[in-house]
Amino acid sequence: MTLWFVFALMTAAAVFAVLLPLGRGPRPQSDGSEAAVYKDQLAEIDRDVAASLIGPSEAEAARVEIGRRLLAAADHQRDPPMASNIFLRRSVAIVALVGLPIAAIALYLPLGSPRLGDFPLAERTRVPDATQPLDNLVAQVEAHLEKNPTDGRGWNVLAPVLARLGRYDDAVRAYHNSITYNGDSAARRADLGEALTGAAGGVVTAEAKAEFERAVALNADEVKARYFLGLAAEQDGDTTQAASMWRAMLATAPPDAPWRPLVQAALARIEGPGAPALPDATVAAAKDMNETDRNAMIHGMVDRLASRLKQNGDDVEGWLRLVRAYMVMGDRDKAKSALTDARQAVANDAERLRQLNEGLKNLGLDG
């Protein structure tokens, strides 16, 4: 509403500028004329003569010339006197009062976007916007680190996200920086090794192996590093070595360790009758690592989405994402309740309801 108020004020100012001179009565003519210029020129000759810049004879010649111009200018002064044309003035006033606002609005409406507010960057970054795609957030953090490359905490945050996005090379750089600015630690070395493995398409390279070995040297209980060292042995063809390493892990592991099933599966794979070490399987295994962190992150994201949708339920895509997320997490009850919530939220909007139902059909849920 303020915008239209500002527009109205501006239009009023413009109209006022046109009407102002029209309202004034006839004034004594105070404007310049040619004669005034020539009179000044005559005065100028006197000054030049006084300063002896020109001689008396030249001054005389100049005076004669300017005198002629003065006479000619005086002739022109006998122009018809100023009239005031009431009809014309009224028409101009009407054009200004009616035509100007109409023309301005008619031109502005098809071009402008009056419903769009301002988006200064400072405000947008201060209020983290849940609708922003992850890429934008990552770009922001990267831009921040470009300026402050020694911010170790920033690298710590950025590195796992890059790894998850599949940007392994950048993740490797980020982990390197994280180690440089945060100090060495077994977990960081193991993460770096994992990123290197990811960059090599799931193959534990010599470089990655060196990182895992360093991690185990720092902390003999570093689970991730130990798992990957086993994987390295498997990829080298030394399945017995791999099996013994993994068995040792399981032997010392607490019974409720979240990574237990993964290692058990890996063990079953290599001990299984004639099961070849499929590269695809190893890739999948690598991707499945780090369950705890990953689950925490996914839960966080899903909860954020859910609370946002609770506030603003118009976002059909958001609802579908939420339902899909619950299903992937195996939480069917929550998926069901989210579905009911979604139906309620968009019940008043036929178009959205249709979109929702189609999306649900695609998810394999009841339409």
Next chain:
Amino acid sequence: MIAEAGHYALVLALGLALIQSTVPMLGARWHDAALMNVARSTALAQLLFALASFAALVTLHVTSDFSVVNVFENSHSLKPLIYKITGVWGNHEGSMLLWVSILALFGGLVAAFGNNLPLSLRAHVLAVQAWIASAFYLFILITSNPFLRIANPPIEGRDLNPVLQDIGLAVHPPMLYLGYVGFSISFSFAVAALIEGRIDAAWARWVRPWTLVAWIFLTLGIAMGSYWAYYELGWGGWWFWDPVENASLMPWLAGTALLHSAVVMEKRNALKVWTILLAILTFSLSLLGTFLVRSGVLTSVHAFATDPTRGVFILLILCTFIGGSLTLYAWRASALKQGGLFAPISREGALVLNNLFLTTACATVFIGTLYPLALEVLTGDKISVGAPFFNLTFAPLFVPLMIAVPFGPLLAWKRGDLLGAAQRLMAAGIAALIAFAVLWAWTRGGSALAPLAIGLAVFVIAGALCDLAERTGLFRAPVATAVRRARGLPRSTWGTAFAHAGVGVALIGIVCETTWNSEYIGSMKAGDVAKIAGYEVELDSLAQRQGPNFREMVAQFTVSLDGRRLSEMTPSKRNYPARGSSTTEAALLTRGVSQLYISLGDTADGTIAVRIYHKPLVLLIWFGPVLMAFGGMLSLSDRRLRVGAPKPARAPRGLQPAE
């Protein structure tokens, strides 16, 4: 809200310009003072809205509001503040908005300070100004709107062209536009005079300050652009006869001619028709320059975007205004009363000669610039007209002009004495001969052309000094008298001397730079030494560095002369990831008015391609125009009226005629 308010302000400015372009004309037709005064209030209001619109765009750029397409495409949140501001006109839409804002500024100034103008003349001038403004507001709103929005704003912009991320962008375009657009006032005055059907010396008095302001800014703008190209583009040239450069040179040449012919008109009431024509041509060439640069007909650093609809629209504006004004000229010019008479050899005659040379020079540049374009349109053949053409045509025109320059101020009005002037220039001639002889002996065996050209330049400078000496009676009268007279001289006389000397100074710089420029091109690695013009340049190290929105490779050089360490130079190569483009930042070492210039090329395993130039007296090239502009400012500050006292037919030779 800022974006939309700025947009709406632009629309309102268009509405006001439309009213301003019609109502005052009607008022002048029916002799209604109130209607004519509408021109004034609308011009001021239009200025207000145009400035508001421009300020809105600046604010949007500064706050990085990427919901505006223009900001998204040309800005980056990490850019330093100064480039966020200059980036406003570092793109097509923004630069057009700057163009109309300056147009509105000039209109507003005429409205605010035009109290000494007759009412009907002011009404006509402002109406014509509003025609131009309306056309360009419409152009901006329809084809190049800087306020278009994006509903889902991206988080980061695409950054400004790195070549433009330089302090030069803060100075060059605004100056150039003040020059280009400033000539619109002389154009409006000329068209107004044609509409009113009369013109006289007073007209020239009223136009003088506007023409002078435009000329000063155009001079500085061109010089600044040339210096910018010199240090930013990285190959050490300062003028390429590039069509875009020519586009700014043409209005300058015509504007210089206009300036001189307006002097004749103010002082002697002569050359009226010629002055009107020059006023029309100068602004037409400014418009042509805008068309060439903005339509995308030419590809250069100035062509931000190519969009055929824009080209067609500007072409339409161009044809309407140039065609319309020339038609009006053909129709009404014959009705203008002829003014004062003068003998061929006189100050007036010298100025006519000067104008002929300047306009012919302008015509050759025009042909050299447009012929390739016309040929491409007609036959599809692509040819390029480069430096050889211009050197062969432009130089021969400028030599006689330069010889004539010192004579002009020494000739009397109405009827002059060439022999007398030549005698008084004897000293300058002798100085020129000495300069020529010394240089020829010094550079024995080399081209005789360069010493000759420098002799000519010395002649021009010494001629300007001779003129001052003559007027003050230096060497003839006691020193005290001379000083008193020097104080009494009108500032415009000093301005003439400075401006003419500036031409000579620039010529010396140009000749020295092109003749005795030496260069070293090669690849170096750390520890290598290059020898050039007596200097030893050693590459110390290569290092990577992180800037705000770029990464750069910096090379550190140590410069020494005769084993004595002088200074360090750090040229660099910058890479801007947002646009994936790079720039070279040349390093300059100034020694007196000469410069050492290093720019970097590509790197390959530890070695880097390096170009080192030694450019003797190169700074004079830009010092000359600064001197010219200073002369112009002196003349501008002289608010006195100019009177050209004619020399009486048979009078004993008395004191020198003066301004």
